[in-house]
Amino acid sequence: MFRAIGRAHLATNIPIFTHTGIPGKSALEQLDILEDVGVDPKHVVIGHLGNLVDPNTEVHRAICRRGAFVGFDRQGGPNDDQVVPIVMSLIDAGYADHLLFSSDFANASGLKRNNKELGYAKTLTVFVPKVKKAGASDEVLRQIMNDNPRRFLAFVPKVKRKV
Numbered sequence: 001m002f003r004a005i006g007r008a009h010l011a012t013n014i015p016i017f018t019h020t021g022i023p024g025k026s027a028l029e030q031l032d033i034l035e036d037v038g039v040d041p042k043h044v045v046i047g048h049l050g051n052l053v054d055p056n057t058e059v060h061r062a063i064c065r066r067g068a069f070v071g072f073d074r075q076g077g078p079n080d081d082q083v084v085p086i087v088m089s090l091i092d093a094g095y096a097d098h099l100l101f102s103s104d105f106a107n108a109s110g111l112k113r114n115n116k117e118l119g120y121a122k123t124l125t126v127f128v129p130k131v132k133k134a135g136a137s138d139e140v141l142r143q144i145m146n147d148n149p150r151r152f153l154a155f156v157p158k159v160k161r162k163v
Helices: 002-012 027-036 058-065 080-092 122-133 138-153
Strands: 044-046 069-072 099-101
Touching: 002 027, 027 044, 027 058, 058 069, 058 080, 069 080, 080 099, 080 122, 099 122, 099 138, 122 138
Parallel strands: 044 069, 069 099
Antiparallel strands: none
């Protein structure tokens, strides 16, 4: 499947955001397969790595060193206290330009209008303030929340659309 995803990326230039199951399982293997078919890691986010609680951040750092993004994409909830130190470790190591935050928000049951507290904005309203309180500067947070997604999502399609 990852080889097919890699080939589809090479044909279209559309960025790739992966999903890891068991905390961090297969993160490096996913990147290995994508690189093996010719994908430039700068077009890849390895997702759900907020679930990989590793104080040494070995897998997170390896992904950053290879040029891909680390996806912290279930943030704004109960596991934030475990994730903030990991994020700060990566920022302190100079990898802020390889981090992406999101909420992994997926269904209507979590919407504010359905009596839920957090809704779509939980990463920005809950998680980012925790990272700021831990010591991340406004400049670094702007890079992670604005510049990194813009850089990741910017692409020129290889296939011309029919008008």
